[in-house]
Amino acid sequence: xxxxxxxxxxxxxxxxxxxxxxxxxxxxxxxxxxxxxxxxxxxxxxxxxxxxxxxxxxxxxxxxxxxxxxxxxxxxxxxxxxxxxxxxxxxxxxxxxxxxxxxxxxxxxxxxxxxxxxxxxxxxxxxxxxxxxxxxxxxxxxxxxxxxxxxxxxxxxxxxxxxxxxxxxxxxxxxxxxxxxxxxxxxxxxxxxxxxxxxxxxxxxxxxxxxxxxxxxxxxxxxxxxxxxxxxxxxxxxxxxxxxxxxxxxxxxxxxxxxxxxxxxxxxxxxxxxxxxxxxxxxxxxxxxxxxxxxxxxxxxxxxxxxxxxxxxxxxxxxxxxxxxxxxxxxxxxxxxxxxxxxxxxxxxxxxxxxxxxxxxxxxxxxxxxxxxxxxxxxxxxxxxxxxxxxxxxxxxxxxxxxxxxxxxxxxxxxxxxxxxxxxxxxxxxxxxxxxxxxxxxxxxxxxxxxxxxxxxxxxxxxxxxxxxxxxxxxxxxxxxxxxxxxxxxxxxxxxxxxxxxxxxxxxxxxxxxx
RNA sequence: GGCGCUAUCGUCUAGGGGUUUAGGACGCCGCCCUCUCACGGCGGUAACGGGGGUUCGAAUCCCCCUAGCGCUACCA
Numbered sequence: 001x002x003x004x005x006x007x008x009x010x011x012x013x014x015x016x017x018x019x020x021x022x023x024x025x026x027x028x029x030x031x032x033x034x035x036x037x038x039x040x041x042x043x044x045x046x047x048x049x050x051x052x053x054x055x056x057x058x059x060x061x062x063x064x065x066x067x068x069x070x071x072x073x074x075x076x077x078x079x080x081x082x083x084x085x086x087x088x089x090x091x092x093x094x095x096x097x098x099x100x101x102x103x104x105x106x107x108x109x110x111x112x113x114x115x116x117x118x119x120x121x122x123x124x125x126x127x128x129x130x131x132x133x134x135x136x137x138x139x140x141x142x143x144x145x146x147x148x149x150x151x152x153x154x155x156x157x158x159x160x161x162x163x164x165x166x167x168x169x170x171x172x173x174x175x176x177x178x179x180x181x182x183x184x185x186x187x188x189x190x191x192x193x194x195x196x197x198x199x200x201x202x203x204x205x206x207x208x209x210x211x212x213x214x215x216x217x218x219x220x221x222x223x224x225x226x227x228x229x230x231x232x233x234x235x236x237x238x239x240x241x242x243x244x245x246x247x248x249x250x251x252x253x254x255x256x257x258x259x260x261x262x263x264x265x266x267x268x269x270x271x272x273x274x275x276x277x278x279x280x281x282x283x284x285x286x287x288x289x290x291x292x293x294x295x296x297x298x299x300x301x302x303x304x305x306x307x308x309x310x311x312x313x314x315x316x317x318x319x320x321x322x323x324x325x326x327x328x329x330x331x332x333x334x335x336x337x338x339x340x341x342x343x344x345x346x347x348x349x350x351x352x353x354x355x356x357x358x359x360x361x362x363x364x365x366x367x368x369x370x371x372x373x374x375x376x377x378x379x380x381x382x383x384x385x386x387x388x389x390x391x392x393x394x395x396x397x398x399x400x401x402x403x404x405x406x407x408x409x410x411x412x413x414x415x416x417x418x419x420x421x422x423x424x425x426x427x428x429x430x431x432x433x434x435x436x437x438x439x440x441x442x443x444x445x446x447x448x449x450x451x452x453x454x455x456x457x458x459x460x461x462x463x464x465x466x467x468x469x470x471x472x473x474x475x476x477x478x479x480x481x482x483x484x485x486x487x488x489x490x491x492x493x494x495x496x497x498x499x500x501x502x503x504x505x506x507x508x509x510x511x512x513x514x515x
Numbered sequence: 516g517g518c519g520c521u522a523u524c525g526u527c528u529a530g531g532g533g534u535u536u537a538g539g540a541c542g543c544c545g546c547c548c549u550c551u552c553a554c555g556g557c558g559g560u561a562a563c564g565g566g567g568g569u570u571c572g573a574a575u576c577c578c579c580c581u582a583g584c585g586c587u588a589c590c591a
Binding site: 040042072073074075077078079113136138140143144147150151152153154155156157158182183184200203204205206208209214215216217218219221223224225227228243244245246247248249269271272274276278279280306309310311313314315316317318319336337338339340341342343345346347348349350352356393394395396397421454457467468469471472473475476482483484485486487488489 | 516517518519520521522526527528529538539540541542549550551552553554555583584585586587588589590591
């Protein structure tokens with residue numbers, strides 16, 4: 001039996017009013033580590049949550065623990081099923097797989113908060129029974145007034161305990177009268193709440209900050225903090241690894257653990273990912289949806305590697321890691337305590353590194369979705385030839401999307417020629433004749449391979465008493481319209497005799513350099 | 516306003532009392548390689564927020580200030 005829950009417990013000798021005891025599972029050994037990623041489906045998987053998911057996953061895999069995915073969909077207004085789908089897809093793209101959760105099952109389900117109501121109700125019932133919680137009849141208006149008054153008095157807003165002071169018979173009366181009420185926890189406000197954060201060290205929150213927080217809303221639904229704690233207890237979570245924006249939730253949750261008589265898990269609050277302006281990354285910082293990076297031509301493994309280094313670093317200078325290497329080396333004590341700006345520049349560089357590591361065949365496969373949008377693709381090129389094109393372009397692009405632009409001329413004639421290139425080409429004496437001669441030579445070059453082509457080009461330059469460059473550059477321009485690209489001879493080899501000859505002649509006809 | 520977290524090159528970071536003329540990576544600049552571009556190689560640019568302590572010695576420990584960020588709901 002893996003998990004404890006309020007409902008799964010054996011009936012036992014519980015008389016009326018006897019409620020099951022809630023216990024927290026403490027990690028007994030390394031294999032007992034259970035962590036969770038708990039997104040709310042109110043949007044796509046964005047980079048901040050993705051990194052949280054990755055760190056949780058890394059921690060679980062490193063310790064051979066369990067990685068759980070839990071969907072916190074209790075926000076009826078904003079939660080959408082399609083977002084759950086999007087989050088799942090995002091995690092899959094990242095290669096972050098979960099052992100328990102939606103579509104994976106597990107002993108601690110259900111994994112959607114919206115279906116765990118009975119757990120919360122039962123815990124609430126028990127808390128009421130034990131007197132750890134009291135009804136609060138204060139209206140939202142009064143609470144709001146209280147808050148503004150405290151704020152203007154430069155005080156920290158907190159509940160004034162009015163309903164705690166209510167006499168028992170009055171409480172009973174008002175409840176009987178059907179007056180709506182929320183449930184607040186009776187927090188001991190005498191001492192600080194502190195915990196040793198695995199990332200931040202000792203964090204201590206003074207008693208003046210502690211409040212009788214609401215655990216059940218007047219409509220009966222549990223609050224976020226309460227649901228999280230009940231879920232984490234019943235799912236046997238040993239380590240809560242989350243963004244540091246949750247630090248202020250932690251004391252509240254610890255109070256709930258105490259009321260429930262459970263030992264809190266270990267907490268690790270990892271730093272935020274920041275936008276260019278150093279504020280928490282959000283939509284206004286551009287692409288925050290993880291799968292958007294796929295569309296932009298990033299490789300999943302490069303993105304993963306990059307995210308890994310945002311806030312974590314190994315003990316040496318290594319930066320490029322396979323997934324297994326990071327799993328092996330990851331540890332929370334090497335997670336930096338300060339926020340990190342998402343540097344798209346470095347991501348691009350890293351993506352380029354991964355692209356260059358791809359085999360030519362794989363490069364072609366990965367680029368295929370982008371290539372297929374190209375006019376004239378794949379034309380009469382064999383797979384072998386397309387692999388060769390991919391090989392030639394591999395070290396010249398950093399994003400898969402760039403291949404569309406880089407490979408265009410292989411599949412259709414250049415529509416125009418680079419201006420600077422034309423200016424330079426014009427300096428080659430008798431350019432038209434040279435190009436004409438080359439076309440003629442090429443028509444009979446045998447074999448039409450890299451060496452054969454190179455010999456033809458160099459012979460022609462020599463015959464005319466000019467440097468090879470004087471022929472090479474205009475030729476590249478005539479064939480590709482570009483002044484940059486793969487080595488001319490290997491490029492001509494894939495292009496093939498027919499295309500080379502016609503494009504050379506078209507170039508002469510067009511005469512674009514004389515303006 | 517209150518509370519909390521953070522503070523090393525522009526960016527990601529190493530370094531956690533003497534081993535540091537503060538190391539690596541991205542970016543940028545230069546050189547080499549070379550048919551161009553790119554890759555690759557080599558070199559350069561650039562940082563311990565400020566002030567007080569503690570100590571023989573502080574980027575490293577403590578305090579204050581400052582700055583940035585976060586949280587401050589019967590939202591999650």
